[in-house]
Amino acid sequence: MTELIQRKLSDSKAARWTALAIVAFTMLCGYFLTDVMSPLKPMLEEELAWTSTDFGIFTSAYGWFNVFFLMLIFGGMILDKMGVRFTGMGACCLMLIGCAIKYAAVAGYIGAEGTIFGWKSQVALASLGYAIFGVGVEIAGITVSKVIVKWFKGKELALAMGLEMATARIGTMLAMAVTVPFAKYFQSVSAPVLLCLIMLCIGTISYMVYIVMDRKLEASMSAEEEEKEEPFRMSDVFLIIKNKGFWLIALLCVLFYSAVFPFIKYATDLMVNKYHVEQELAGFIPSLLPLGTLFLTPFFGNLYDRKGKGATIMIIGAVMLIGVHLLFALPILNEWWFATLVMIVLGIAFSLVPSAMWPSVPKIIPEKQLGTAYALIFWVQNWGLMGVPALIGWVLDTYCKLDTTNGGPAYDYTLPMIIFCCFGIVALFIAVMLKREDKKKGYGLELPNIKQ
């Protein structure tokens, strides 16, 4: 009797790495727009008369709808109910709409004059666009995490997640390095946003290609495997939020990322103000951060896949984060080369924690609840991504303004850097608790991901 052994499409190395490359490119385009305005802070102040508070409001808009309208949580539920094809396309459309509104505002096509709710119309409309984009890119993020679990579970899961994050961070790196020269070349602060809009169109087309692959993957799955995909139930949310391990990961996530992503928004300005780097070159130093993560996130992901030690990796990352922000806060060595060295260390910390954190979630939460679990973690994280930039903008305007009559720096960044350092300290505390919880519950965070 001939026995037919059915091979899933994801069993093919070429197919699963191709699927990964396609969705990672979509994320690259999303991350480009996420950070494109950061290096433009000094130009926004000079050309559009934005204050640090305006910049802080705009930056915090990223999380408005995700946090207050629970859009991310709905996104996670939609993902678990409707699947990655529908949700991913919806996320791409939201990114495009948000980016178009943001471009129209920064270019002065809408809201060039007047105020809305007491804010400059331009700031309010650019923020609205960014808030819509924020929903899209976050839902795209959880969708892509689920896509990767679908193709890589029991295989090179952490390496794949690391590579996806590394690719996405090329977007952050481009935003840091090319934005100011690009804006100066076209003599327009909005030109880089237009470039992002074009990139997002390409990213959306790329996701359409993935949809074709996803259909083929499902067609290749046995009926038994498809049946395993039980429908999502509301009670799943309660099961997730009753899980202590979930809360520890969510808290570690918000604290760690609050000390990194909002820092990136101000890093170029820090380089100008504390390390006296030329405005046009200042973005290059923070761009080293995502550059380092390009190689290190997959490297640490691979290490986690093969050797385990996920919880320990997160603890080491948190310790490094504290050291880095302390060095940026201290009034020592205000030299560009020192800032560069410290930024490289931050790049290592920023590779360690995500490479272990995201692949640890499927060890704590069952696969059918993963979309919702990632969404809930991103939701908690978005409180930080929304609140911290606004807090730093306000702190800069209120406590850190310097006398600029002799053309010196405009801000003293000591206090903002101490705030970032405090997030690192609490993150370390949570990471230690997570390791203890893992020992108690046996999640297997210290074990390798690859099943022999």
Ligand SMILES: NCCCC[C@H](N)C(=O)NCC(=O)O
């Ligand atoms: N600058 C992009 C923000 C994406 C936030 C997203 N919720 C996330 O944390 N993704 C994982 C990562 O490490 O980028």
